Amino acid sequence: MDEFILIFRHQDGNQVASPEQIQIWMKQTMDWIGTISAKNKFVGGNGLHFQEAKTVGHKGIVTNGPFGEIKETIGGYIIVKSDSVQEAVEFAKGSPVLQGEGNTVEVRKLVKGDGVHK
Amino acid sequence: MAQPELIPHLFRTEYRKIVSVLSKRFGFDQVEIAEDIASDTFLTAAQIWGLNGLPPNPVAWLYHVARNKAKNHLQRKSVFENKIAPELKQGITESFESDIDMSPQNINDSQLQMMFAICHPSISSESQIGLSLRILCGFGIEEITDAFLTNRETIYKRLLRAREKLREEKIRIEMPDAAAIESRLENVLTTIYLLFNEGYYSLNQNQTLRKDLCLEAMRLCTMLVENKTTNKPAVNALLSLMCFHASRFEARLDDNGEQVLYEDQDENLWNPELISRGGYFLNCAASGEQVSKYHFEAAIAYWSTQKGDTMEKWENVLHLYDQLLQISWSPIAALHRTFALSKIKGKSAAVAEAEKLNLVDNQFYYLMLGELNKDMDNGKAKESFEKAFLLAKTDAGRKAIQLKIEKL
Numbered sequence: 001m002d003e004f005i006l007i008f009r010h011q012d013g014n015q016v017a018s019p020e021q022i023q024i025w026m027k028q029t030m031d032w033i034g035t036i037s038a039k040n041k042f043v044g045g046n047g048l049h050f051q052e053a054k055t056v057g058h059k060g061i062v063t064n065g066p067f068g069e070i071k072e073t074i075g076g077y078i079i080v081k082s083d084s085v086q087e088a089v090e091f092a093k094g095s096p097v098l099q100g101e102g103n104t105v106e107v108r109k110l111v112k113g114d115g116v117h118k
Numbered sequence: 119m120a121q122p123e124l125i126p127h128l129f130r131t132e133y134r135k136i137v138s139v140l141s142k143r144f145g146f147d148q149v150e151i152a153e154d155i156a157s158d159t160f161l162t163a164a165q166i167w168g169l170n171g172l173p174p175n176p177v178a179w180l181y182h183v184a185r186n187k188a189k190n191h192l193q194r195k196s197v198f199e200n201k202i203a204p205e206l207k208q209g210i211t212e213s214f215e216s217d218i219d220m221s222p223q224n225i226n227d228s229q230l231q232m233m234f235a236i237c238h239p240s241i242s243s244e245s246q247i248g249l250s251l252r253i254l255c256g257f258g259i260e261e262i263t264d265a266f267l268t269n270r271e272t273i274y275k276r277l278l279r280a281r282e283k284l285r286e287e288k289i290r291i292e293m294p295d296a297a298a299i300e301s302r303l304e305n306v307l308t309t310i311y312l313l314f315n316e317g318y319y320s321l322n323q324n325q326t327l328r329k330d331l332c333l334e335a336m337r338l339c340t341m342l343v344e345n346k347t348t349n350k351p352a353v354n355a356l357l358s359l360m361c362f363h364a365s366r367f368e369a370r371l372d373d374n375g376e377q378v379l380y381e382d383q384d385e386n387l388w389n390p391e392l393i394s395r396g397g398y399f400l401n402c403a404a405s406g407e408q409v410s411k412y413h414f415e416a417a418i419a420y421w422s423t424q425k426g427d428t429m430e431k432w433e434n435v436l437h438l439y440d441q442l443l444q445i446s447w448s449p450i451a452a453l454h455r456t457f458a459l460s461k462i463k464g465k466s467a468a469v470a471e472a473e474k475l476n477l478v479d480n481q482f483y484y485l486m487l488g489e490l491n492k493d494m495d496n497g498k499a500k501e502s503f504e505k506a507f508l509l510a511k512t513d514a515g516r517k518a519i520q521l522k523i524e525k526l
Contacts, residue, residue: 017157018258019129022164026125029168047166052186064193076169096168 003043003110004088007077008095011102028096036080036091045078085109128176129160130330133256136184138228142291143188143218146235146284149253155191159184185218229254230341230348231291234298237305240287245280250309251316252277255334261316299347306342307356307412310335314360318367329367336360343399354403355412361396362419365389379518385425393423414442432461449477453486465494481509488522496526 017025036042055063082088085107092098092105133156140152159180173179236253237246251257262273294302317331339357342348369387372378400416418438421431439455452475460468469490477483484506491499500523507519 017161018260019126019160019256022129022160023123023125026164026168029165030171033169045169047169049166049183064190076165078169 001081001083003079003112004082004085005077005079005108005110006088006092006095007106007108008075008097009104009106010075010097011100025096025099032094032096033078035094036078041081041091043079043081045076047076079110124172124176125160125164127330128163128180129256130334132177132180133157133160134232134254135225135229136180137253138232138291139218139220139225140184140188141232142224142228144192146289146291149281149284151191152188153253155184155187159187162187181220185220188218226341228291229338230345231293233306233309233338233342234294234302235284235289235291237302237309238284238287238289239301240289241280241283243305243308245276245283246305247309247312248273248276249280250306251313254309254338255313255331293347296347300350303342303348303350303352307339307352307410310339311356311412313338314363318363332360332364332367336364343402351403351406351408352410352412354399355410355416358396358399358403359412359416359419361392361399362416362423365392365396365423380422388423396420396423409445411442411446414438414445418442427461429462432458436462449475449480450482453477453480453483456486456490460490465490469494479509481506481511481515484509485519492526500526 033042033045053064057063080088080091082091088107088109092107095105097103097105136156136159137149137152140155141149144152162183163176163180167173167176233250233254236249241249248262251262259270259273259277262277263270293299314332314335317328317333317335336357339353339360342353343357365388366380366383368389369383369385370378378384396416397420400420403413403416418435421435421438424431436455436458439451439458442451443455453472456468456472456475459471469487472483472486472490475483484502488499488502488506491502503519503523503526507516507523510516510519
């Protein structure tokens with residue numbers, strides 16, 4: 001079985017959300033991961049902080065964050081086990097991240113453990 | 119606490135603390151950036167907590183993230199300003215390096231100062247209350263619209279103009295001098311009063327949230343009582359009033375969330391601690407020369423905690439309403455007065471008084487007429503209840519009125 005990483009990409013979060021809406025999103029994320037875990041296909045995941053973010057560029061030039069604006073929303077990823085990219089895509093479709101217009105989930109197969117590499 | 123309510127609960131209690139501390143640090147002219155950072159902190163919380171689970175101390179987590187976001191903001195601002203205005207470099211560097219102070223003392227001070235900054239005489243009372251609901255209570259435009267019974271556009275423009283005005287006036291987030299405290303306190307109290315009412319009477323069916331609003335109003339008022347410069351009789355009277363009302367919070371709703379009428383409430387569910395705290399603050403309010411409408415309302419609320427239909431009670435209540443109406447007339451208070459009047463002078467006298475108010479688009483007017491006519495002229499009572507039914511805004515309200523009609 002292969003492992004796939006699902007990467008959440010957020011458009012600028014210039015959105016106004018009520019606390020109730022925020023609560024719902026959090027719950028949906030927990031539920032979504034819950035359904036993947038229930039199939040024993042969840043490997044791990046993490047949210048990414050925007051604080052203390054740096055970008056290191058050519059010739060070692062360091063800039064702050066990947067962003068220039070204060071309006072940013074967090075990215076994150078999860079890793080799932082799956083037999084095919086199609087199945088991983090089906091998991092990705094359930095991500096609450098996609099409720100935000102312009103947001104995407106990128107699905108990529110991990111090299112490690114793909115049968116060719118160790 | 120039940121997990122489904124965690125974020126709305128934290129939003130109610132922590133949003134204004136973050137906004138107050140950051141605005142004090144950035145200056146009032148940047149209050150919108152402080153609001154953005156606070157909102158963004160909650161969004162980040164939902165995303166990270168959703169993926170990684172809840173942190174052991176969610177409040178500390180929020181403060182930490184808000185502080186870092188604020189530091190990032192200051193740093194970016196400093197870089198920008200250094201490029202266009204190098205001569206300012208020293209001052210800016212200093213401001214960027216100083217930390218965001220999220221200590222309990224600074225949180226407390228900032229909130230109090232924010233209350234008074236918002237209640238500045240340069241903007242109208244309506245704007246002050248609107249802005250307070252937004253900044254101090256984290257209300258959305260929708261909720262403020264409901265509280266004022268107006269439309270989104272009006273509220274949106276009102277808040278925008280109020281912010282602009284406060285910016286022009288170069289308001290600082292600091293405690294005003296003694297004379298200014300006196301004059302602004304009234305608006306601060308009105309805001310707290312309105313917030314409490316929103317929780318206590320609102321159409322919102324979410325019980326936990328509504329209770330949060332009441333508790334928040336009481337918390338803000340307690341902060342005023344605990345501060346030497348703001349511990350005035352009217353502040354104590356308002357806190358007393360809220361304690362008395364809040365004592366019936368559990369008894370007002372049955373297991374299905376339906377309203378229980380005062381007469382039918384189980385006194386065992388009344389909270390004796392809140393009743394005694396109400397009494398304590400009412401005593402504290404009795405010092406000094408000043409008598410406010412909150413004094414009379416608190417005293418009326420005290421009598422509501424005394425069940426039983428004695429002449430003494432109703433004479434007192436009637437007398438208090440008379441005094442209240444003299445210093446602050448409102449149609450609703452005048453309407454409630456007629457109930458006490460009916461206990462002293464009889465139903466037909468009370469009906470005559472009530473009809474003079476002629477509040478034809480108010481469901482409570484017809485409810486009161488229904489009650490007063492009951493057992494005297496049941497035909498008229500039914501007619502009134504039916505009018506109230508048509509004006510009622512919630513299913514629970516309509517159900518309660520339907521029951522009254524059936525019982526006639």
